[in-house]
Amino acid sequence: MKLQFLNPLYERPGPIASVYLDTSREIDEPDRAIQLRWRNLRDSLLAHDSDHATLDAIADVVGTDRDVVGRHGQAIFAAHGHLLLAEVLPEPPAHDTARYGMLPDALPLALQHAPDIRYAVVVTHRMHTPEADDGEDELEVAYDTGSWPMSRVAPSQAPQRRIPVDGWPKEAEQLISELADSVDGDGTEVIVLSGDPWATNSLIRQAPRKLQDRFVRLKDSGHWRPEPGRALLETGLGTLFAGTLPDHDRQRLDAFLAQRARSRDDVEGLAATVTALQRAQTQALILNPPVSAAPPLWVGTEPTHIALSGADLHAFGVPYYWEEPAGSALIRATARTRGELIAVTRDALPLRDGLAVLLRYPGT
Structure with a gap:
C-alpha cells in the first residue's frame, strides 16, 4: 500500500496533535457523548502543552x-x-x-487504510412496473467504485439508474467502458457483480478479455441499498476481502520471502528494519499489527534520522534527536522515503519483532 495520503502530516514541523475518536452515533444523545469524549482528549492535550489554536482547529x-x-x-x-x-x-x-508530539501518531490511520484494495461494484435489480403502459419490467442499476476498507465510510455513491429491460445492452456497454477506465486509470482489481442473473450474465458476455478474470459474483441478498454514508454491498465486500491483499502487495511479499531466504538477518526484525530505513533502502515496511510492544526509537528532524539509541544518532552526526513511539518513527521514515506498507497477520506470516522490510537494493 502506498502512503502518499500521509504527506500532509509531514509538511509542517511539529509539535502535532493527533486525535483518534469514536464518533459512532448509534447511542442516545450522540452529539453530547462525542463532545464529552473530545473534552477528555482536549484536557489531555492541554496537559501536554498543546496550544489553544491547535485545539480549536481540531474542535x-x-x-x-x-x-x-x-x-x-x-x-x-x-x-x-x-x-x-x-x-x-x-x-x-x-x-x-490523543497525543501531542513532534511526530504525528500516523500508524493507526495507515493501518485503517490497509489493505487498500481497489474495486468496482455493479448491482442490478429487476423491478416489475405494472403501472407502465406496456407492462415492461425495468432494471434498477447501481455502480460504485472504491478502495477497501476506507470506502466503507467514504463511498462515491453514484446515483442509481432505472432503465427499461430492453435498454440494458446499451447500458451494459456504457458500464463496461467505465469499468475498463477504472481498471486502466485507478488500478481496479476486483469487479463485484450482484443482482439479476440475466443482466449480470449479459454484462460478463459483453466485457473484453482484460475484465473477465476480475469479475466476482456476490449472492443477491435482496438488501443492497447502502445505509447513509456507507458503501454499496458493504457486508458482502467485507466477507469477500477478509484476509485478502492486493496483487501488488502479494508480489512484494513474494519478493521479501526470496530476500529472507538469502539473508534473514538483513530483512527481518527491529534492528534490520531500522538499518534499512536509515539508508532509505526500504521498498516496503512489512509488519504484524500491532507494533505497540516495540520499544521507543530515537529520531531526528530528517526521515532517515532513526535509530535504536540516541548514541547511534550522535555517532551519525545528528545534532538534535529525541525519543518517539516506534510506530510513529517507523511510519514517518517509510512514508517520507517513498516506501510502502504491508500489514499481514502473525498467523499468515509471523515476523521477528513483528517487523520486516523488502529492500530496494538487496546486498548493498
Whole structure:
C-alpha cells in the first residue's frame, strides 16, 4: 500500500496533535457523548502543552461526520493552529487517544487504510412496473467504485439508474467502458457483480478479455441499498476481502520471502528494519499489527534520522534527536522515503519483532 495520503502530516514541523475518536452515533444523545469524549482528549492535550489554536482547529471538525451511520470514528491531526488532515475511519479506535508530539501518531490511520484494495461494484435489480403502459419490467442499476476498507465510510455513491429491460445492452456497454477506465486509470482489481442473473450474465458476455478474470459474483441478498454514508454491498465486500491483499502487495511479499531466504538477518526484525530505513533502502515496511510492544526509537528532524539509541544518532552526526513511539518513527521514515506498507497477520506470516522490510537494493 502506498502512503502518499500521509504527506500532509509531514509538511509542517511539529509539535502535532493527533486525535483518534469514536464518533459512532448509534447511542442516545450522540452529539453530547462525542463532545464529552473530545473534552477528555482536549484536557489531555492541554496537559501536554498543546496550544489553544491547535485545539480549536481540531474542535471544528470533531463530530462533523454526522452523515455516516453505523460504527466508525475520526482521525484528526493539527499543528500550530492549522488542520493537517481529518478522515473518517471505517472502524472506531479501540480507545479514544490523543497525543501531542513532534511526530504525528500516523500508524493507526495507515493501518485503517490497509489493505487498500481497489474495486468496482455493479448491482442490478429487476423491478416489475405494472403501472407502465406496456407492462415492461425495468432494471434498477447501481455502480460504485472504491478502495477497501476506507470506502466503507467514504463511498462515491453514484446515483442509481432505472432503465427499461430492453435498454440494458446499451447500458451494459456504457458500464463496461467505465469499468475498463477504472481498471486502466485507478488500478481496479476486483469487479463485484450482484443482482439479476440475466443482466449480470449479459454484462460478463459483453466485457473484453482484460475484465473477465476480475469479475466476482456476490449472492443477491435482496438488501443492497447502502445505509447513509456507507458503501454499496458493504457486508458482502467485507466477507469477500477478509484476509485478502492486493496483487501488488502479494508480489512484494513474494519478493521479501526470496530476500529472507538469502539473508534473514538483513530483512527481518527491529534492528534490520531500522538499518534499512536509515539508508532509505526500504521498498516496503512489512509488519504484524500491532507494533505497540516495540520499544521507543530515537529520531531526528530528517526521515532517515532513526535509530535504536540516541548514541547511534550522535555517532551519525545528528545534532538534535529525541525519543518517539516506534510506530510513529517507523511510519514517518517509510512514508517520507517513498516506501510502502504491508500489514499481514502473525498467523499468515509471523515476523521477528513483528517487523520486516523488502529492500530496494538487496546486498548493498
